[in-house]
Amino acid sequence: MGIVSRGFGGHRRTGGEKLPPGQYLVTGFPVLSAGPTPRIKLDSWELKIRTETGESRSWDWAAFRALPHEDITVDLHCVTKWSKFGTAWQGVSLDTLLTGVETTAQFALARSYGGYTTNLPLADLLHGQAWIAYSYDSADLDPEHGGPARLLVPHLYLWKSAKWVQGIDLRRDDEPGFWESLGYHNYGDPWREQRYWGD
Amino acid sequence: MARAAVLGRLTWQVGTVAGVRDETPTARTIMLDVPGWPGHQAGQHVDVRLTAADGYSTQRSYSIASAPGSTSLELTVQRLPDGEVSPYLAEVLAPGDPLELRGPIGGWFVWDPENAEPVLLVAGGSGVVPLMAMIRTRAMSGSQAPFRLVYSVRAPDTALYAGELADRARSDAGLDVTYVYTRSAPPGWPAPAGRINTDILTAGQPAQPGQAVFVCGPTGFVEAAADLLVDAGQEPRTIKTERFGPSGGQT
Numbered sequence: 001m002g003i004v005s006r007g008f009g010g011h012r013r014t015g016g017e018k019l020p021p022g023q024y025l026v027t028g029f030p031v032l033s034a035g036p037t038p039r040i041k042l043d044s045w046e047l048k049i050r051t052e053t054g055e056s057r058s059w060d061w062a063a064f065r066a067l068p069h070e071d072i073t074v075d076l077h078c079v080t081k082w083s084k085f086g087t088a089w090q091g092v093s094l095d096t097l098l099t100g101v102e103t104t105a106q107f108a109l110a111r112s113y114g115g116y117t118t119n120l121p122l123a124d125l126l127h128g129q130a131w132i133a134y135s136y137d138s139a140d141l142d143p144e145h146g147g148p149a150r151l152l153v154p155h156l157y158l159w160k161s162a163k164w165v166q167g168i169d170l171r172r173d174d175e176p177g178f179w180e181s182l183g184y185h186n187y188g189d190p191w192r193e194q195r196y197w198g199d
Numbered sequence: 200m201a202r203a204a205v206l207g208r209l210t211w212q213v214g215t216v217a218g219v220r221d222e223t224p225t226a227r228t229i230m231l232d233v234p235g236w237p238g239h240q241a242g243q244h245v246d247v248r249l250t251a252a253d254g255y256s257t258q259r260s261y262s263i264a265s266a267p268g269s270t271s272l273e274l275t276v277q278r279l280p281d282g283e284v285s286p287y288l289a290e291v292l293a294p295g296d297p298l299e300l301r302g303p304i305g306g307w308f309v310w311d312p313e314n315a316e317p318v319l320l321v322a323g324g325s326g327v328v329p330l331m332a333m334i335r336t337r338a339m340s341g342s343q344a345p346f347r348l349v350y351s352v353r354a355p356d357t358a359l360y361a362g363e364l365a366d367r368a369r370s371d372a373g374l375d376v377t378y379v380y381t382r383s384a385p386p387g388w389p390a391p392a393g394r395i396n397t398d399i400l401t402a403g404q405p406a407q408p409g410q411a412v413f414v415c416g417p418t419g420f421v422e423a424a425a426d427l428l429v430d431a432g433q434e435p436r437t438i439k440t441e442r443f444g445p446s447g448g449q450t
Contacts, residue, residue: 002211002248002250002256002299003213003250003297003299004250004251004252005249005250005251005287005292005296005297005298005299006291006296007287007291008249008250008251008287008291009251010249010251010255010256010257010283011283012255022248022256022257022258024257024258024283030418030442030443031418031422031442032442033440033442034307034308034439034440035425035435035436035438035439035440036425036426036428036429036435036438036440037422037425037426038435039429080260081246081258081259081260114435115436144418144422178307179307181306182305182306182307183304183305183306195246196208196209196304197208197209198208198209199208199209
């Protein structure tokens, strides 16, 4: 326990056991981005998955939206300390997108329109843990929240859920992404409070 | 190299409040003595942790307002009406009190005084805090980089650092400060109150080659300012943003 802050009571907004350490609950949906929101036209949008051998597969918007999708209700945890419970999305599971891909890669690097990147173990994208989401709260995903489509990996801090996702590279080696190169934790598990390097 | 400041593990440190300074009726600056502070870059922030007597604790992030090398580490806190942490920091915390923090954090939204290229700072409300650290760092380092601050506030009495900014702009030809009043402008102000626009952001000039832009404020403000700048020809990759939502990072 830290030192007691004289005269501090706190609000203790109820998060209970669903709230990871150091987080507090919000009802809004804050936006955090490192630069301007990129302008993405659906008619030139493409999602591409590349393997470590250079094989690739890609989808245009129509092909992507024709894939089987899932309704997803998950809690979000941002490294800037806010958490939001019960967010409702629609998206395509990475299990679907990666079906039949031949790879021995251990790592993935997500790339976004606008140049953002984030890295994570490939295993964290599989087995119902990750989606490419295109709808939030029954509406098209707002550009400021990552529309037209973003990665959604809710078991890690939200910076891993790359907005404006353009592609995923499967890699033999682990390449640190944007925030991971700037002091933020390489893995980012909210339950172990892995916010920064060394946490 | 400056990145070294974030290389090690960020452990919790205990600072002591050396003093407080009211900035507006709802914001104040907390001056902290932090033994062994590793130094920081202008634009970085710290995490602050408060702990109640029964062990309940909560954390928030606050931008650093002071230049690296200043005698104390300064945080300016805007009190939010239903905030959990900001009212404590802005009203209860007193000189002599300890405050737990860790940092500095963030290696992106930073200005390096070695960089001589022109800088446009765009602030909405309390988003001016990390930009003030850049202005102070520029002055302290003797940098000649041309700086322009466009500062959007609701009304004159909500502007942070108004006196210091006026003094600095008066005595330094390399620093220009332009206010935008969104609700009420001061008497005699040449323009009606209104939102930020392209002419104000660009001063009617084409984007300066090499100009770096830092935009900080509420989400809607940052989205609007960044969009206007991109429309005006500013390369998106040169625009660094930091945003806080209405229920976001800084309560």
